[in-house]
Amino acid sequence: MPTIWPRLVVGWGLAILYGIVVMIIMIGSNPQKIDKTRHTILKFLAYYFARGILYAGGIIWIKTEKMVDEDYRKWLGPDWQPKWDGSATLVANHINGFFDVIATLMLFFPALVGKKSVADIPFIGTVGRVGDPILIDRMGTKEDKEAALRAIEARQRENEQTNRPSLIIFPEGCTTNGEYLIQFKRGPFNGLHSVQPFCLNYWTPNGYNA
16 A cells, blocks of 8 residues: 555656657657558557556556467358458457556557547547547437447448558446446447457456456
8 A cells, every 4th residue: 555656656657758758759740640650669669658557557467368269160151261360440348447448558559449538638638549549429419429330330441451550449338347248339340340359357466356
């Protein structure tokens, strides 16, 4: 407990510093169409800044495991062949609204699909707008939500055709206790484009597992 305030200062200090660095790097550039050099620099810096923020937040070890590639021909027919080795969209469970985003930023540097209000958070909003995110007004009209679905589908098609960075979507639509998955929203699946699922799991030595 005595270390919580220094860790908060370090964590938020790194987040603010990264936001400032992003603003400097993006001077004279369109956030919706980042050139390859800027994107490479931002991705490199994001990994180390995000790792530092997670460390300050108490996430010391990060382990990634890849499951064996599945043969989808048993569901899609014997003649099916994959046409692309990438993924238009990453989908994951949602346990912690802050750490989940930071972890995916470190591991994938994707384009965010999330709440419109995120863009209004100082520095965090600046980082979130990089890569042309799709921001959704949860209190919007039915027409607004349909427009968001069309925007997601259009980006998925573009990602598959141009190899742009994947979208990241937490299809549960809110955070959970990590013990169960709740019903997914249809956003990432509506257009039947490629998705790459992954699972976030947090563990502590005192037995907490989510």
